[in-house]
Amino acid sequence: MIEFAEAVLSEDTARLxxxxxxxxxxxxxxxxxxxxxVAALFNAIDRIADxxxxxxxxxxxxxxxxxxxxxxxxxxxxxxxxxDLGAAETAAE
Amino acid sequence: MSTxxxxxxxxxxxxxxxxxxxxxxxxxxxxxSWLTGDERVKIMAETRHARxxxxxxxxxxxxxPFAVTDAHDAGTDLPENWVNMIHLIVADPGRLTHGWYxxxxxxxxxxxxxxxxxxVVAHTTAIDTFAKGLGxxxxxxxxxxxxxxxHYRPKEARQHQAWAPNIAWxxxxxxxxxxxxxxxxxxxRALTLIPDEARSFxxxxxxxxxxxxxxxxFSQEFRAIxxxxxxxxxxxxxxxxxxxx
Numbered sequence: 001m002i003e004f005a006e007a008v009l010s011e012d013t014a015r016l017x018x019x020x021x022x023x024x025x026x027x028x029x030x031x032x033x034x035x036x037x038v039a040a041l042f043n044a045i046d047r048i049a050d051x052x053x054x055x056x057x058x059x060x061x062x063x064x065x066x067x068x069x070x071x072x073x074x075x076x077x078x079x080x081x082x083x084d085l086g087a088a089e090t091a092a093e
Numbered sequence: 094m095s096t097x098x099x100x101x102x103x104x105x106x107x108x109x110x111x112x113x114x115x116x117x118x119x120x121x122x123x124x125x126s127w128l129t130g131d132e133r134v135k136i137m138a139e140t141r142h143a144r145x146x147x148x149x150x151x152x153x154x155x156x157x158p159f160a161v162t163d164a165h166d167a168g169t170d171l172p173e174n175w176v177n178m179i180h181l182i183v184a185d186p187g188r189l190t191h192g193w194y195x196x197x198x199x200x201x202x203x204x205x206x207x208x209x210x211x212x213v214v215a216h217t218t219a220i221d222t223f224a225k226g227l228g229x230x231x232x233x234x235x236x237x238x239x240x241x242x243x244h245y246r247p248k249e250a251r252q253h254q255a256w257a258p259n260i261a262w263x264x265x266x267x268x269x270x271x272x273x274x275x276x277x278x279x280x281x282r283a284l285t286l287i288p289d290e291a292r293s294f295x296x297x298x299x300x301x302x303x304x305x306x307x308x309x310x311f312s313q314e315f316r317a318i319x320x321x322x323x324x325x326x327x328x329x330x331x332x333x334x335x336x337x338x
Contacts, residue, residue, distance in 0.1 A: 001322050005329035008226045020228060029104040030317035036226025037110060037301035038323050042330040044219035045280060045298070049338035050186040051211045053194060053256030054283040056338055076187060076337045083157055084192035 001035065008039045095233045097220070102229050113300035114223075114232075117216050120293045122235035126245045127205045127287070128213075130237035135169040136213040137234050139179045141221065142168025149184035158185045159193070174200050175210065182214050187335025194256040205246055205286060208257050212290035219297055250286045260285040275305045280338060302327070 004023055007016040024032050048054065061068075068074050097114040099106040121137060124130050143149055146166040152158045158181065165180040167173070178197050181189060198204060221231045247269060249260045260269060262277035269288050272281075272295075284291035299305075302323070307315045316323065331338070 001318075001325050002329050004226075005326050006333065008222065009330065009333050016225070017228065020226070024104070028317060030107075032104045033102075033106050033110070033227065034316040034318045034323075035326060036223050038318070038326045039226055039330050040219050040222030041298055041301040042327045043222045043334065044215040044294075046331050046334040046336035046338070047182050047186045047218060048211055048215045048283050048294070049280055050189050050334070050336055051182050051194070052208065052259075052283045053191055053254075054279045054338055055254045057277065057279050071332070073332070073337060076335045079335075080188065080190045080337070083159065083188060084190040086157055086159075 004035050005039050008036070009043065095235045097232045099227065099229065102227050104227060106227070107300075110300045113297050114220055117220065117293055117297050118232070118235045120289075121213060121216055123238045124240040124242045125209050125213075125287065126289060127203070127209050127242050129242060130240060132171070133209075133213050134234055134237040135171050136175070136179060136210055137217045139167070139169045139171055139176060140183055140214045140217040141231065142166070143180040143183035146180055146184070149180050152181065152184050158188045172201075174202055178202060178207070178210060179214055182211065183218070187337075191256055204258055208284055208286045209290055211257075212284050212287060212294055215294060216297065219294075219301060223301065245288075246286065247288055253282075255279065255283060257283070258286050259283060260288075276309075 001023075004016075004019040007019040010016070020032055020036075023035050095118070097111065097118050099111060121133050122130050123133075125133055128136075143165070148161060148163045148165045151163065152161045155161050164173075165176050167176045169176070171179075174197070181193070194207075198207060202210070224231050247260060247266060249264045249266050249269070250258045251261075252258050253261060259282040260273070262273060262282065265273040265285075269285070272285070272288060272292055281291065281295060284294060302308075303315060308320075311320055314320065318326075
């Protein structure tokens, strides 16, 4: 599953073919369709969230605080703040 | 009018999923709330074109996506500020910032147009990436339909914590009562400045992912992959996109 997610977002056609075949061989043809559907949907929904600034719900943030810190998701938010700060400083110069 | 089929797929695609994509293609081809059918189909084309833009590749490699000042390689005659917006959403969504949003709006793209453009980019991304995952070519774009935008802006939409205005879960009016069903969700609110875009995108979501009640029903499985496998896929894709939501 993880290999398929990574492959579908990459430009490596051979890797994607192999990942697709692995899902087919282990879970069947319908699983290929559903895996493609989910990966593709989240590739789109991420763009909605990130371009409109959709905030994480407070209850979800609280429930996942430890996990988010552990796997480094919090760093993405800090990176955004740094980018805005950098852009502001550049504009002021 | 072009429609979507997956007859060329080695893997049979569920009828409900084909139907959802057909509804989306038809929806995208028609005038929306603020954009014409012609503009919407050009946004779809620009979304695809952005994937091969050299400037977008440079953006992804740069320390800051805003450090690259070269013009994007436009594939349509859409306004330059629309092209820039579309390309950045396609190329580097995880590093879009509130400052970028403000600059985009201040640069002449109205909030209504902004949200509708985001929706068209997202619909196109969902369906094109599905084709890629399936191993078939992207589907032909629909032919744009005549007609004027409705210019509908729900009066309940206002500024909240998100950058773009939207409708709060407990503030919807009668015209949107069909949409605000189930537990509150920030992501389901994200496109509600343009309610028809929110409805259409989450129609695709129900077919490609799960419908709302199915997401929380762990007593049964609704797909050929389990809830756990679905969430693993979703989490990995979102992490690769550096999505903080």
